[in-house]
Amino acid sequence: MCGAPPAGLSLEGIDVSKETVIQGVVILDGQPVPSAYVRLLDGSGEFTAEVVSSASGQFRFFARPGDWTLRALSSKGTGEVRVHAQQGTPVETEVAISH
Amino acid sequence: MSRSDVLVDADWAEAHLDDPKVVFVEVDEDVSAYDKGHIRGAVRLDWKSELQDQVKRDFVDKASFEGLMSAKGISSDDTIVLYGGNNNWFAAYAYWYFKLYGHRDVRLLDGGRKKWELDSREQTEAVTPRPATSYTASGPRTDIRAFRDEVVAAIGTQNLVDVRSPDEFSGRLLAPAHLPQEQSQRAGHVPTARNIPWSKTAADDGTFRGDDALRKLYEGEGVDLSRDTIAYCRIGERSAHTWFVLHELLDLPNVKNYDGSWTEYGSLVGVPIEKDV
Structure with a gap:
């Protein structure tokens, strides 16, 4: 898929023009972290969704345009990152966790 | 009813892994989660293909629920401990569903699959077979389900x-x-x-x-x-x-x-x- 970062989840089958996609990978010391719990929090910090990162550390949300916080929780540590999402242009991000 | 009658923690669960009258049941939105590892001895229940009527939008009827439980090797007098991913959403759904069909002793594992994983507790990919039973349900109750x-x-x-x-x-x-x-x-x-x-x-x-x-x-x-x-x-x-x-x-x-x-x-x-x- 032209233009997609190599680490990104495939967007095949998703109507990107209609969705506000936030996706990325959980990393620790540069390595992907599988089975991490990734939470999507809204602008007021309220829980909106949670997914488990894949075997390659990847996750995806379908949100709405605006500011969001991603918080990852795993037995190896926790991490947090803020992103700005917009419809039609998927956000690709990394959530780095530390002990 | 006290909290301990309906909710168990992971230590209680570990201490009852080999209790023959306690059946652990995993229920996930992602039904493949069980294959990647589950609590030893746990039975998988598919909230969509097993708990829903496959034609109309409704639950399976009482006879089908009895058949499902019997095939899973669950008895009416077993203590069922439900757990799953998504912070126990679907495990709680199954809890309510078991109550709808009159199961006496159902409990939730506090924190579900997530807490179990974060604690790095034992999981297995092995499926433990359970001999079939003859399960008897009651209900369905209408006092806990709104239309x-x-x-x-x-x-x-x-x-x-x-x-x-x-x-x-x-x-x-x-x-x-x-x-x-x-x-x-x-x-x-x-x-x-x-x-x-x-x-x-x-x-x-x-x-x-x-x-x-x-x-x-x-x-x-x-x-x-x-x-x-x-x-x-x-x-x-x-x-x-x-x-x-x-x-x-x-x-x-x-x-x-x-x-x-x-x-x-x-x-x-x-x-x-x-x-x-």
Whole structure:
């Protein structure tokens, strides 16, 4: 898929023009972290969704345009990152966790 | 009913892994999660292909539920301990479903699959076969399940608790944000409903907050706990989690889960909807 970062989840089958996609990978010391719990929090910090990162550390949300916080929780540590999402242009991000 | 009658922690679960009268049952939205590892001896239950009628939108009937339990090797007098991913949403749904069909002793594993994993407790990919039983159900109970007409009648007269995220409640999102948003139903919420997201009842690791904190949460949001209550979400699984909090942990008598929830209500012709955006 032209233009997609190599680490990104495939967007095949998703109507990107209609969705506000936030996706990325959980990393620790540069390595992907599988089975991490990734939470999507809204602008007021309220829980909106949670997914488990894949075997390659990847996750995806379908949100709405605006500011969001991603918080990852795993037995190896926790991490947090803020992103700005917009419809039609998927956000690709990394959530780095530390002990 | 005390908290320990309906909720067990991971230490209790580990101590009962080999108890022949305790059956661990995993229920996940992602039904493949069980294959990647589960609590030793646990049985998988598929909330979609096994608990739902495969033609009309409804539960399987009593005879089918009895057949399902018998095939899984579950007896009517077993203690069932339910757990799963998504902070126990679907495990709580199954808990409510087991109660609907009259199972006497059902409990939730506090924190579910997440807490178990975060604690790095033992998991296995091996499936333990269980000999078939002859399960007898009762019900289905109607005192814990709300239907659409009751929800419409409850507007302004009963507590309506919408447990979805604030963005779903306001109408900015139509589904939880791990699912695609394009949906056929209208966005918004049932008029007079209070938005108390299920997530406020649990810590980040998925374990439930204490009874006092839970009671304060609802009262602080203007819910009169002496009145009858209907909880709803999108398809009834997150609201089963809140039903568990209100009916089982706080021991409130008249609480129903509306499993038709927003996918039904938001598709009904002519019913009132409130929307903030």
